[in-house]
Amino acid sequence: MSSTLQIKRWLFTTNHKDVGILYLVTSLYFFIIGGTLALLFRIQLSVPENDFLDAAKFNQAITNHGLIMVFWFISPLAFAFANYFVPIQIGAKDMAFPRLNALSYWLLLFGGLLVIAGFFMPGGAADFGWTAYAPLNTETYTPNFGANLTAFGLLMLIASVTVGTVNFLVTIFQLRAKGYKMLGLPMFVWGIFFTVLMMLWAFPSLQAGLILLAADRILGATIFEAPKGAILWDHLFWFFGHPEVYIVLFPGLALALDMISVFSRRPLLGRKVIIAAFGAAAALSFGVYAHHMFMTGINLQYLKFHMFTTELISVPFGVITILAILSMIGGAIKLTTPMLFALGSIAVFIIGGFSGVFNSNPVLDIANRGSYWVVAHFHYVMVGAALFALFGGLYYWFPKMTGRMYNETLGKIHFIVSFIGFNLLYFPMFFLIDMPRRIYTYPEWTGWGPLNFIATVGGFIFGLSHLIMFANLLYSMKHGPRVDKNPWGAWSYEWVIESPPPEYNFEGIPVVQGNRLMVLMADGAKPAAHAHNSHEGEHLSPWPLLISLGPFLFLLGLGMWIAQAKFALPLMVAGAIISAYAVYGWFRDDFYERFKLEEPPEYKERWPFESIHRVKLGMYFFLFGDAVFFAGLIGAYIFVRLEAPTTLPGLVTHNILLGLIGALLMLWSAVFMYAAARGAKLGDRTLTLAGLALSIVLGIAYLVVTGLDWLGTFSAGFTLADPAIATSAVTALSHALHLAAGLLVAVYLLLKVWVRGFTGHVPDTIDSLAVYWGFLAAVTAAIFGVTYIF
Amino acid sequence: MFHYPFNPAELSETARIWWDLFGFYLTVAIILGVVVYAGLVLIPWIYSRRRQAVDEIQPGVIPGERGRMAYLAVIVILIAASFIAIFVESYLAVNKLAATLEEKYNVDIEELQAGEADGVLVVEVIGFQWGWTFRYPNGVETDILYLPAGRPVIFKVTSEDVFHAFSIPDLRVKVDAIPGQVNVTWTVPEKPGTYRVQCYELCGVGHAEMITKAIVLPPEVFDFWYESQSEKLESEGGEQ
């Protein structure tokens, strides 16, 4: 392949393995950035009263270290493997929505770049900690312009995550090889499955918090500065934040289980119990978050309940750990590098989990909260359990991804050195239980010096040990000995096919019969999509890249514009043009149905969603997540109305009649959208065209009426300074943007049905759009019912 | 000043409650930890030496289900039992934290809220960027916290600007200082001495400097200090 083709391939690819490699490289890149920041502040802390970094730089370093490591390193590393291997492991040729998959990647990359760009803004990057507690996160207390970019970057990340979760859920549910039962899937697929489920419900809460924060920072609202604003942020953040820590953990833990089973040559003990334990922990994770709020003075009964659930959640984790250990009994264990990493991961997870239980009640938390004990706790689980397992995965799958073997001795040295470094780094922190987190320096008389010094030494050992891995893998990629397709004697689908896997994974049709994973070559019946999906071919699409680049430039420009920096406006204009052009391009491709990639459904196992189209299934999942987003916003409104006595009810600030008319318009718009979907099902073009047209007109009318109502509110002198007005305005605006996006798709569908009739997926797309419209109508009703009446 | 794990439980009433619970947790953790780590180290050690064991993983074959229901149930029940033990102990400790004032020191919480309880010192703690103000019932404001030994102290904690966390770690006192709300916590300091007071929530560039002293005085000395402060305040008020 020529080099321009190579460049084109990596920029425009939608192939899941290419996207996986992009994720891998990007996450390791962010690992290096986040790690460098960490070493810098470890130097600062190594001795008392040090002045290597000043307080401002130190705070920026810890904040961005946390954000980058959690959001742009560890999860993306897990999703690098998920992208590469989940489709193969379930017996699919690609993800359900390849272009959306590429879109996830580009949104993630550009979101991360926005956060890093914050360092170059006047005032520097965000410095309020990764938890961004209110009201420190508002403009009054953190005027750094970089903080705006951090909020934008996180919003792009959330967009990436949303698209990704929907994609993985549909893929796992509908693209399994014929005969492949859910319960037979490798643990890693299960880990990713529960991870994306948690992501789907957790991230929208952060999204709601960030949008409200953006209103504070940019539009002059005072939601988080108002009394109880701090508590509101705590709820929104930790409802997301606690599940997030399991989101980080699950893929690695599940992968460790797979590796333990393979290298001890024993099936897992109580597989189903383990899967159930993962499920229980995932479900419980949404009901424990107040353990981060033990000292905030909120309702004691609420805290006791969360203490109970937090301690309860140690049961499933205990079960998983103990079954993993007992599984090895009677095996013929091979202590290869991946196995050592898997065992190391379990070893540190035990300490991490135990120390978590120590935090689980409001009494012990008197000492733990905000101290280095907590820092030790979560690094044992996040860095220890997750990172060790995932790096083990890197060794485990290296021969599959490259067809060559790494150097085993160097791998083992890497494990031993990093394991020692890790424990030197974090174990002393348990003894620093009375040292506060996030202080840039400390007086000599505290006596914290020696332990901090040990930690810094450990930090350097740990950080530098990974150079061994990088060297080993980079060298072996080109010069390692070639290996056959299954060097570990593992069982799952990726080991049945060549190394590296061919472009479509399977040179035939993957089918599971009984408990055997097979690839049938019979009658050459390769899926039709095959011909289109090549690295040079039509499955390359520039739009995922451009649709992410546009908002990146626009938001970068916006951030600079707020800071009154030069070149802000041209950037914003360029960003807007690129975004519009890319959306147009994507629609145009769809209009001519250029991009086709679908495996025939009859080759697939789709339980329990046999008859539902993938677009509609994806829409359902998306809306499940989106519901949490609106619940967060409307919940915030209710919260400020209840907690801040000065806020005014909607009855006073709104024109109820206009509100009611708006709600009815939206309702009718949805009804007509259903009529359009019905027409598409019956093949009645006139009905569909009429339904779409009326729905569009009514939708626009809704926007106009709602706009008028808000104009009235503002001209009556109410401003965003009232948190009730601000939260409801943000809710209405988010809803309007949802509707505007929907209208765009509706106009496109109208044109397509008009010009080309019911071709391709059009009927199913209209059907899904009708679901979306129904959801928007329900949200309208909720907005009217709550923010106008209450 | 002594530090974890050496600062004794006798420094305050809350420290005692904390250390009791911590000791319980630590015992459970060590017992379970020894068992689990023994398994984690010994099993791979033993079974990596045996080579003739059956190989139950075959390429392209989904591994079978292993484990008898009874066996698995026992494991789950054992873990659940340790959970229950931990939960019960924590629950009792939380209640004890809430009830000790009333039971041991006869402090009537309701009277206290009405603002009139005997023998209790109520100190208002106000966090700001970047320091602490301590306000006593007589109106005196200080930036060093003076406390009497052996008497219950109630802290009413708030903040003028951002989210801080007020703590006297050695005495096991901690509560968040949040603008727009007053959080209440308590302790009974027992040993005269000087203790560190510090902020435990990132609050901006001066976070590390939000550090001061709590000086626990013998009751007579404290009373003397308190009276002299009152007089000073009065005479200042008279001059104005």
Ligand code: HEM
């Ligand atoms: C048995 C399991 C666990 C329990 C009972 C537990 C409990 C807790 C509690 C109560 C806290 C709050 C401490 C405080 O702020 O005072 C906490 C903090 C934290 N935990 Fe865990 N945890 C567990 C597992 C995990 C796992 C698996 C992860 C991540 C992979 C994790 C990551 C964190 C993080 C990041 C924080 C600190 C957040 C912050 O303040 O920045 N925990 N944990």
Ligand SMILES: [Cu+2]
């Ligand atoms: Cu948590």
Ligand SMILES: [Cu+2]
């Ligand atoms: Cu502070």
